[in-house]
Amino acid sequence: MADPDVLTLAADLIRIDTTNPGDGTGRERPAAEYVAEKLAEAGIDATLIESAPNRANVVARITGTDPGRAPILVHGHLDVVPAQAADWSVHPFSGEVRDGMLWGRGAIDMKGMDAMMLAVVRAWAREGRRPPRDVVLAFTADEEASAEHGSTWLVTKHADLFEGVTEGISESGGYTFHVGGRRLYPVGAGERGTAWLKLTARGRAGHGSRVNHDNAVAALAGAVHRLATYEWPLRLTPTVRASIEGIGAALGVPVDLADVDATVARFGPARVLVDAVLRNSTNPTMLSAGYKVNVIPETATAYVDGRVVPDARDEFEAVVSSLVGPDVSWEYEHAEVALSADPTAPAFAAMAAALLAEDPGAHVVPYCMAGGTDAKQFSRLGITGYGFSPLRLPPDLDYSALFHGVDERVPVDALEFGVRVLDRFLTT
Numbered sequence: 517m518a519d520p521d522v523l524t525l526a527a528d529l530i531r532i533d534t535t536n537p538g539d540g541t542g543r544e545r546p547a548a549e550y551v552a553e554k555l556a557e558a559g560i561d562a563t564l565i566e567s568a569p570n571r572a573n574v575v576a577r578i579t580g581t582d583p584g585r586a587p588i589l590v591h592g593h594l595d596v597v598p599a600q601a602a603d604w605s606v607h608p609f610s611g612e613v614r615d616g617m618l619w620g621r622g623a624i625d626m627k628g629m630d631a632m633m634l635a636v637v638r639a640w641a642r643e644g645r646r647p648p649r650d651v652v653l654a655f656t657a658d659e660e661a662s663a664e665h666g667s668t669w670l671v672t673k674h675a676d677l678f679e680g681v682t683e684g685i686s687e688s689g690g691y692t693f694h695v696g697g698r699r700l701y702p703v704g705a706g707e708r709g710t711a712w713l714k715l716t717a718r719g720r721a722g723h724g725s726r727v728n729h730d731n732a733v734a735a736l737a738g739a740v741h742r743l744a745t746y747e748w749p750l751r752l753t754p755t756v757r758a759s760i761e762g763i764g765a766a767l768g769v770p771v772d773l774a775d776v777d778a779t780v781a782r783f784g785p786a787r788v789l790v791d792a793v794l795r796n797s798t799n800p801t802m803l804s805a806g807y808k809v810n811v812i813p814e815t816a817t818a819y820v821d822g823r824v825v826p827d828a829r830d831e832f833e834a835v836v837s838s839l840v841g842p843d844v845s846w847e848y849e850h851a852e853v854a855l856s857a858d859p860t861a862p863a864f865a866a867m868a869a870a871l872l873a874e875d876p877g878a879h880v881v882p883y884c885m886a887g888g889t890d891a892k893q894f895s896r897l898g899i900t901g902y903g904f905s906p907l908r909l910p911p912d913l914d915y916s917a918l919f920h921g922v923d924e925r926v927p928v929d930a931l932e933f934g935v936r937v938l939d940r941f942l943t944t
Contacts, residue, residue, distance in 0.1 A: 521631075521634070521635045521638055521639075522631050522632060522634075522635040522931045522932060522934075522935050523613070523618060523631075523928055523931060525554065525630075525631035525634050525635055526611070526618055526623070526627055526628050526630075526631035526632075526926075526931060527611035527613070527618060527620075528550065528611065529547055529550065529551075529594075529611075529622065529627040529630055529631055530609060530610075530611040530618070530620035530621065530622050530623060530627055531609055531610070531611045531620075532546050532547045532550060532609075533609050534546070534547045534594050534595045534596055534622075535595070535596055535597070535598050535599070535621075536595035536596065536597065536598075536657075536658060536659075536660040536661055537598055538660070538661040540568075540661075540665075542570070542571060542595050542657060542658060542660075542661070542665070543570040543571075544570070544571055544572050544573075544594040544595050544657040544658070544666075545566065545570045545571070545572040547594040547627075547655075548564055548572035548573060548574045548594060548655060548657070549564065549572070551574045551594070551630070551634065551655045552564050552574050554634050554638065555574070555576050555634070555637070555638075555653075557638070558637060558638040558640075558641035558642070559641055560576050560578060560637060560641065561576060562574050562575065562576040562653075563575045563576065563674075563677065565669070565670065565673075565674060567657065567658075567664075567665040567666070567669040567673075568665050571657045571658060571665035571666070572657060573594075573654065573655060573656050573657050573666055573669070573670055574653075574654070574655040575652065575653065575654050575655075575670065575674070575677045575678075576637075576652070576653045577650055577651070577652050577653075577677070578637060578640070578646070578647065578650065578651045578652075578653070579646065579650055580646060580647045580648050580649045580650045580651065581646050581647070581648050582648045582649065585648055585649045585650075586649065586680055586681065586682040586683070587649055587650035587651065587652050587678075587679075587680045587681045587682070588649050588650070588651055588652070588681065588682075588683050588684065588685070588863075588942070589652045589654060589678060589681045589683070589684030589685070589894060589899055590633055590651060590652070590653055590654075590684070590685055590686070590938075590942070591653070591654040591655070591656060591667070591684060591685075591686045591890055591891075591894065592626050592627075592629045592630040592633055592654075592655055592656070592686060592687065592905075593626060593630075593655070593656045593657070593658075593659030593660065593666065593687075593890060594627070594630065594655050594656065594657060595657055595658055595659060595660045595661075595666075596621045596622040596625065596627070596660065597621070597625075597660050597920045599621040599922075599924075603922045604619075604922055604923055605619070605923050606619045606620070606923075607620075608620055608621040608924070609621060613928065616927055616928055616929070617925040617926065617927055617928065618925060618926050618927075618928055618931070619923065619924070619925040620924065620925070621924055622924070623918070623924045623925050623926040624915070624918045624919060624924055624925075624926055625687065625918075625919050625920065625924070626686075626687045626905065628905075628907070628926045628930075628931055628934070629686070629687055629905040629934070630655060631931065632905070632931060632934045632935050632938055633653055633655075633938070635935045636935055636938050636939050636942065637651070637653065639935075639939065645943070647942045647943050648943065648944075649942075650680070651942055652677070652678060652681055654667070654670065654677075654678075654890075656670065656890055657669075659889070659890050662850055663890060663892075663893050666890065666893075667890040667893035667894060668893050670893075671893050671894060671896050671897050675897055678894070678897050678899065681897065681899050682898070682899065682900065683863050683899065683900050683901075683902070684891060684894055684899045684900070684901045684902070685867075685901070685902050685903075685904040685905075685941075686889055686890060686891055686901065686902075686903065686904070686905065687889055687903060687905045688704050688885055688887075688889060688903040688905065689702060689703040689704035689883070689885075689902065689903025689904045689905060690702075690703050690867065690871060690903070690904045690905055690906035690907065690934075690937070691905070691906070691907040691908075691909055691915050692875075692878070692907065692908050692909040692910075692915075693786065693789065693915070694909075694911040695767065695783075695784055695785050695786040696767055696784060698766060698767060698878075698879060699875065699877070699878040699879065700763065700766055700786065700789075700878070700879050700880075700881055701868075701871050701875070701878055701879070701880045701881070701906075702759075702789050702880075702881050702882070702883040703859075703864065703867050703868070703871075703880060703881070703882055703883070703902060703903060703904055704857075704882075704883060704884070704885050704889075704901075704902055704903020704904065705755045705758070705759075705856070705857040705858070705859045705864065705882040705883065705884065705902060705903075706753065706755035706756070706793075706826060706854070706855055706856045706857060706882075706883075706884035706885065707854060707855040707884065707885045707887070707888050707889065707891065707892065707901075707903075708792075708793055708796075708823040708824055708825055708826075708854055708884065708885065708886055708887070708888070709823065709824035709825075709826070709829065709851070709852055709853050709854030709855075709888075709892075710822075710823065710824075710850060710851055710852040710888050710892070711822030711823060711824050711829075711832060711848065711851050712819065712820070712821055712822060712848065712849040712850040712851070713798070713819065713820040713821075713822050713836065713846050713847070713848065713849060714817060714818075714819055714846065714847050714848075714849045715736060715739055715740065715817060715818040715819070715820065715840060715844055715845070715846050716736075716815060716816075716817050716844065716845050716846070716847075717732040717733070717735040717736035717739070717815065717816045717817075717843060717844045717845075718732055718814060718815050718845075719731050719732035719733075719734075719735060719812070719813075719814060719815075719816075719843075720812070720814070721811070721812055721813060721814040722811075722812045723810065723811070723812070724809065724810035724811060724812055725810065728812050731812055732805065732812075732813060732814060732815055732816040733805045733806065733812070733813065733816045735816070735841075735843040735844055736803075736805065736816040736817070736818055736844060738841070739818070739839065739840040739841060739843075739844040740800045740803070740818050740820070742839040742840070742841075743798040743800060743820055743836070743839050743840070744798065744799065744800050746798065746835070746839055748795035748796045748797060748798075748835075749795065750776055750777070750794055750795060751794070751795060751796065751825045751828050751831075752773070752776060752794070753793075753825055753826050753827070753856065753884065754856065755826075755856050755857070755859065755882055755883070755884045756790055756793050756794060756825075756883075756884050757773065758859045758882045759789065759790055759881055759882050759883045759884060760773070760776065760779060760780065760790055762859075762879070762880075762881035762882060763783055763786050763789060763790070763881050764779065764783075765879075766879035766881060767783060767784075767786065769782045769783060770782070776794065777794075780794070788916065789881075789883045790883065790884075792823075792886035793825060793883075793884040793885070793886055794825075795825065796822070796823065796824050796825055796828055796831070796832050796835075797821075797822065797823045798820050798821075798822045798836065798839075799820065799821045799822075800818060800819070800820050800821075801819050801820065801821050802818060802819035803816075803817075803818050803819075804816070804817045804818070805817065819849060822836070823886065823887070824854055825854060825884075826854040826855065826856045827854070828854075829854070852888055852892040852893075853892055853895060855891055855892060855895055855901055856884075857900050857901060857902055858900075859882035861900075863900075863902065864882065864902065866941055866944055867880070867902065867904050867941055868880035869940075869944070870906070870937045870938075870940040870941035870944070871906060871937055873937075873940060874906075874908070874933060874936055874937050874940070875908060875933075883903075885903055889901070889903065891903075904941075905934065906933065906934045906937035906938060907926065907927075907930040907931070907933065907934050908927075908929070908930050908933040908934075909927065909930055910927065913927070
């Protein structure tokens with residue numbers, strides 16, 4: 517089943533500029549209204565929920581044929597990261613089709629998936645079909661920032677809309693990863709936790725020409741350097757273990773869990789699927805101090821993007837406190853939980869079966885995402901999240917580089933593939 521809408525839907529959504537600069541000024545409402553309209557055309561009642569001016573979400577429930585089965589959530593965010601038109605080959609909000617590709621900000625992350633979601637349920641309505649499980653659709657705001665106006669708002673203010681839901685699917689999984697002539701499809705079964713840190717050093721202000729052993733900038737610089745260079749120890753979670761074993765089997769590479777780093781090194785390009793999730797991490801990203809070269813400031817601040825593997829939060833906090841030292845304080849700028857999902861669960865098996873039905877001979881493997889998605893927020897309602905936005909991609913298209921990158925684009929036939937896979941998954 518391929519829906520003739522999917523390209524039109526995706527292009528239309530890309531043309532609606534929903535840039536989220538991260539400062540609270542996003543504007544998803546026009547896209548939310550478009551989604552609600554397209555659902556209404558198919559006779560699907562949708563609830564449009566505005567959490568703040570211009571920050572809107574859409575939720576709809578499609579009743580399944582088997583009330584004894586728990587509902588499933590399918591969610592996608594409507595906001596996108598900024599794009600500078602001068603850097604692109606095409607205008608990032610043009611929705612242009614060129615060389616068999618749909619170009620534009622959100623093509624991959626994640627208006628393409630939003631369009632696939634719409635295309636599947638609109639096809640059901642046209643053809644008089646219903647899924648076995650209730651399917652709850654959620655199109656969210658603010659995922660590209662803190663999710664305050666999107667999934668966080670939904671789970672805290674409108675949890676009733678997700679009553680009974682036990683599992684959910686969303687972005688960053690089910691895409692083709694080519695390596696050594698083989699096709700892998702990594703499906704997300706975990707996420708590292710978010711741990712964005714704000715560091716503050718306070719010292720004695722003074723003239724830059726005088727001796728000052730209480731220099732806030734120097735103290736902060738030392739703390740930042742220690743965090744950046746610390747070698748976090750290996751923490752092999754069940755999801756990552758399953759990922760390593762699955763990738764090794766698919767590639768015919770021997771797996772030695774007593775020497776994980778050596779094993780991963782043998783994966784070639786596929787090592788990118790596990791490299792970033794073997795450990796916690798702390799990457800400095802922002803620095804701020806002073807206002808004049810000959811004035812020693814009283815305070816200095818830095819921001820660090822920390823990420824935490826499942827069940828390692830206590831260790832992370834203890835190590836950070838030790839590394840920053842007594843002269844620098846730290847606090848969370850933003851923190852979210854790490855996630856783990858069972859790669860042996862029936863839902864995962866159904867995702868794998870749906871992919872392999874469309875691409876026989878491929879290999880489906882679980883993986884843990886280095887970053888985070890709205891699945892973190894929905895987990896507060898007891899919803900187990902998987903990364904499953906299926907796309908069949910050619911070998912020369914670098915999927916990971918397209919996320920937040922210049923010239924974001926997706927093959928048109930990849931969207932059509934995704935519609936078929938989603939339909940098969942949701943109707944089995």
